[in-house]
Amino acid sequence: MIHAVLAFDDEQAAAGALAQALGAPLRLIGHHRFPDGELRLTLPTPLAGDVVLYRSLHQPNEKLVELLIAAPTARAQGAARLWLVAPYLAYMRQDIEFSPGEAVSQRHIGALLARTVDGLVTVDPHLHRIAALDEVMPGCRSVALSAAPAIGAFVAAQRQRPLLLGPDSESAQWVQAAARAVSPALDHAVCQKVRHGDHEVRVTLPAGQDLRGRDVVLVDDMASTGRTLVAAAQLALAAGAARVDVAVTHALFVGDALAQLQAAGIGAVWSTGCVPHASNAIDVTPLLAAALRDQVA
Numbered sequence: 347m348i349h350a351v352l353a354f355d356d357e358q359a360a361a362g363a364l365a366q367a368l369g370a371p372l373r374l375i376g377h378h379r380f381p382d383g384e385l386r387l388t389l390p391t392p393l394a395g396d397v398v399l400y401r402s403l404h405q406p407n408e409k410l411v412e413l414l415i416a417a418p419t420a421r422a423q424g425a426a427r428l429w430l431v432a433p434y435l436a437y438m439r440q441d442i443e444f445s446p447g448e449a450v451s452q453r454h455i456g457a458l459l460a461r462t463v464d465g466l467v468t469v470d471p472h473l474h475r476i477a478a479l480d481e482v483m484p485g486c487r488s489v490a491l492s493a494a495p496a497i498g499a500f501v502a503a504q505r506q507r508p509l510l511l512g513p514d515s516e517s518a519q520w521v522q523a524a525a526r527a528v529s530p531a532l533d534h535a536v537c538q539k540v541r542h543g544d545h546e547v548r549v550t551l552p553a554g555q556d557l558r559g560r561d562v563v564l565v566d567d568m569a570s571t572g573r574t575l576v577a578a579a580q581l582a583l584a585a586g587a588a589r590v591d592v593a594v595t596h597a598l599f600v601g602d603a604l605a606q607l608q609a610a611g612i613g614a615v616w617s618t619g620c621v622p623h624a625s626n627a628i629d630v631t632p633l634l635a636a637a638l639r640d641q642v643a
């Protein structure tokens with residue numbers, strides 16, 4: 347049984363839906379920013395037993411500080427076990443030292459979170475060269491859920507015979523899982539990508555894949571600047587796709603990303619509720635609730 351779901355007021359809707367699915371009360375954390383930028387957090391009291399802390403880690407830096415303060419305070423108020431529900435887990439892409447001296451942020455942020463909470467539930471963490479979240483979160487119970495099957499089912503309900511296209515090799519895991527979530531499996535393929543900078547990517551379409559007249563849906567774990575999706579969409583349309591839509595787990599969509607997508611001729615943009623965004627169309631609450639029930643039982 348979960349004693350309470352704690353959340354900040356900017357995520358009240360998603361955390362409230364999770365609390366309702368779990369049959370637990372939603373309790374808000376008071377948040378005050380002092381004039382110098384420091385934070386004062388006020389936790390509900392008393393707490394007991396298994397407590398869920400809901401914090402999706404898009405725009406993560408300040409939220410990590412919030413967690414460092416909130417987690418020990420929740421324990422001091424009586425929480426026996428603390429579960430972080432972070433539908434988006436930040437800092438997962440920096441998973442090797444790409445150049446000498448570069449921080450492997452995945453390892454360090456993972457270890458920090460593992461020391462801060464007892465368990466973590468997340469969705470489609472960007473694990474590429476690392477096989478399992480356990481390696482990133484040593485000594486912490488970690489559950490990596492996937493929204494890909496829900497994305498596949500959602501897309502199949504929106505489009506007739508869509509072709510799911512991953513914009514890079516890293517997306518293959520999500521594209522395959524989405525395609526195979528429906529029967530018969532949806533057609534799918536993946537592009538190749540080379541990134542030259544934050545806003546510069548070069549994408550190559552899969553060799554031998556005929557896109558003429560197809561309803562293409564680009565599927566990826568996340569969109570940040572949107573440049574990956576833009577490059578893939580431009581190529582797909584140039585290759586004769588009838589239309590190109592987008593379905594992602596994490597709608598980061600920073601800066602002018604959405605405008606760029608529109609300018610590239612992309613039609614619908616769908617995302618899960620992991621990161622609150624106007625494109626949210628696929629609910630992950632049942633997935634999160636089932637995982638928590640399993641862990642706490």
Ligand code: R5P
Pocket residue numbers: 439513514516517544547566567568569570571572573574575
């Ligand atoms: C990286 O491989 C991820 O799966 C995404 O493809 C990437 O983060 C998208 O970034 P952006 O939207 O900035 O191109």
